[in-house]
Structure formats: C-alpha cells, structure tokens
Amino acid sequence: MSKPEIRTVDVTRYVQPLREGGSLPAIVEADDEFLYVLKFRGAGQGKKALIAELIGGELARAIGLKVPELVFMNLDDSFSRMEPDEEIQDLLKFSVGLNLGLHYLSGAITYDPLVSVADPLSASKVVLLDSLISNVDRTPRNTNMLNWKNELWLIDHGASLYFHHAWNSWEDHAQRTFPKVKDHVMLERATMLEQAAEEIKASLNPEVIRNIVEVIPDDFLIQEGDDKTPDEKREVYRKVLETKLSNLDLLTKEATDARKAIV
Template sequence: MDPNTPQIRTVNVTRYVTPLREGGSLPAIAEADDGFLYVLKFRGAGQGVKALIAELIGGEIARLAGLKVPEIVFANLDEAFGRTEPDEEIQDLLKFSTGLNLALHYLSGAITFDPVVNKPDALLASKIVWLDCLLTNVDRTARNTNMLMWHKELWLIDHGASLYFHHSWDNWKEQAVRPFAQIKDHVLLPLASELDTADAEFRSLLSDDLVHTIVSLIPDEWLLANHSDEPADEIRAVYARFLCARIASSGIFLKEAQDARKLLI
C-alpha cells in the first residue's frame, strides 16, 4: 500500500470477549469476522463519535509520520449483538453503539510503557511530543502513558482525548494557533531534545494534501451525529483546516514545548 494513501478496513464484530475497565469509556476486547482480536472503541461511550474521530485522525497521522500504531479498522456492531449480555451497563453500551465503531488491532502480550524502565531515543521522544502538541493530546502523562511496549518497540495507543477543539466547535480558528500548555505534563518531554529536528521533518511530511486524505477517512455518519444540520463535507473541511493551520504555525507549540522542557532539565 502506498503510505500516502491510507485505507481503513471494515470488519464485523462477532464476539464480545471482555471489557477493559479503564476510565469511563469501557472499551473491550472483541473478535471480528476476520479472525483477529481488536480493542473495540464504542460510539455509545463517553464522548461518543468525537472520541472515535480523534482516534482515527490521531492514529493515522501518527502512522503516516512513521510512528507505530496498531492497525485501525472500522467495526460494525449488529443491533442484536448485546441482547444476551448479562451486565446491564455493557448491554446498554452495546445497544447505543449499534452501527459503525472503531477498533485497534489487539497487541497480544504487550506491556504498558514504563518511563522508569523504557527510554526511547531523543528523536523518537521528540516526534511523539511534537505529534501530541499538534493533536492537543492531553492523555500521554506519567499517570496514563497510552503507550505500549510490544516486541521491544514502542507503540502508541488511544488518541481519543485529542483534538479537544471539536468539543467547542465555534472557536476552532483561534484554537488552531494556540500553544499547548498541557505539554508540560508529557511523559516523554524530558527526553525530547530533538524537537527542532522533529518539527522540520513533520512539517515537510504532513502536507495539506496528506492531511485532507486522512480527514477524508472520517465516516459521514460520525460527522453528522453531532452536526445533523451541516453537510458532512463542510464538517470534514473544518478538521482539515484546523490541522493544516496548526502545522503551518507549529513554531507556536514548538516554543511552548521547548520552554516547558527547560523547566524540567
């Protein structure tokens, strides 16, 4: 597959294996009709489809930037799927998640990233910090790293808390050029001594065309779930313009990260 033309497979969920009781969103390990296990993220949980949109955009940008992310797939959930589930909370979650959800390939045997034990090199740390500044990802802290070690390599998971501009849609232009103050809490910031190099590489790589290609992957039904009075293409365009503006003004969030790092070392 050409790395500049991302594609997302669609699978059908066939078996609910076990819930992952982390936070309030209740993701689950599930099996699909391709025989693989996935970490299933439900449209009926937490922030709903906005978390799925952030997961999709964040994960695919990270992948095309050369970082390791489990394969992301669209996951269909049949309306009859949860009828035999004895847990009422899970049954309700399944009921409200009928239709198209999102899932990540389950990395069997992976262990949670431990910042005391695992020390990625400076450039990799810098690339992840830069990415999370771009995405305004508040969820990569020492308390909740959202990274895994699998076959001795670092994998990124869970970008659902990114792109928080879409929770207050009206001021997206202002948010696109704001620094990202929460970067001071990033678990990899102390190691990120190559932020200028990461910035130059990613600004060159993440062209406007590539951003639009990634954003084009968002299903219409997710976009219309919260904006039923606007055409899906117009909503999709806002995501693309937000990301393109943020990349073009990356010097703003780059300086914020560098200043925050100086206070740590």
C-alpha cells in the first residue's frame, strides 16, 4: 500500500459552527468549492487531536471502513477579523495555518444504535479499530458515526491515541489492552469479532502503518517546549501502533469477553 494521498486546500468561506462538538468544529467551503467539517488546531486538544484524527481515519479506511475524505486545510487570518462571536474569533485566530478537514456529508444523520444501519462485520471492525487506537469516544452518548446513503461512516477520532499527551508513558501504553471497550456503542452488534480480526491482520502491516504515520505534517508534530523531533514522534506512533496490532488477538478476546457480559 502506498502513502495515503491527502490533498491540501485553502479555506475560502466560514459557513457555520457545529456547536454540538466539544472542540467547536465548523462547516467551511474550500477553494475546490466543496464543503468540509474543519477541525481546528487552536481547539482544546490542539494539533494532537488532528494527528489522532488523521491516523484513526486512515487506519479505518485501510481496513475497509468508510471515512469522509480527509484534507489538510490552510486557514488565513482574515476570518477571525470578520467574526463577531468572540469565542469563535479566538478559535480562528489561534488556528491560522494548517488544519484538518473532513468532507461534509450533506444530509447524513447521526448514528442511532436503536435504528441505524450497521452490519455485524463492520460493527466488529469498528470495535477492534477503536481498541487498537484507544478511542474512548464511541459510546451511546456520543457515537461519532453517521449514516449516509444507507451506509455507516466514521468521523471524529480526535480522542484516540491519548498516550501522546504524556510522551514518557508510550511504551507502557503500547502494551495495554482497552478495558473501555465494554462501553463501546457497537459492542452488542459486533458478532463477528474473530473474522474482523483476521481481515484487519490481512489489511494492516508495518508498511501500511508507516505510510500512514509518514503523512503527518511536521507542522502538526512541532510543539513548543518539546525536544522530540517530528521524525522521533512519528517513530513512536509507528511503534505504538505496531505493538497494538501484534496484540490484536488479546484485544479481540477482551472485546469478546466484554460482549458476553452484556448480551
């Protein structure tokens, strides 16, 4: 598998904020005339949430799950000067530069575990993906999935890979399982975990992981007061993900046991 091809576009119009998101993402238009949901570098978790979004989304795509196209988005300083809302004005001001966007799926509806479409294999893959990337934010309260054209689409992986908020603990994190899988919104529907694990093993390998990690821009990886270089950080992401993948059987058993406890 070659590196994911992530396009770069320029934001040309701020359309509206999405206030249901904790980080206040927004619908924007870009110079390619498409609409995107823009995730801001100036939001609460900063550039690390954008990295988690990028890695989580491209891993999901690699294992056959549907994710809106991810693009890098340049935001200039003109938007903050035109914005009357002070909170949004500050967010725009602190987000000048490179951000991340997801193609806006017009007409999509939020996934509802009681009525929405999700086949057992896809549900099982979502559960195991989130175990691999330690995604704590896919619960009945906040599903971070959409139904669009009768298909399941994944959005918002910004709460994943939380080890990068404390770099010194990454080796310990890499070996951990994911007990929070018991709260996963898809767990009840995940009746094909073993088959999903086999398909994930066939889709993911060190080369795929390396190619995904290598598309993280240096700009996202540079942090004031942090002495790790971008390449050193990419290497940590790679090692964590490879270790998690090597422990997939253990994660699958954990998810299977958690599912047995609720059905």
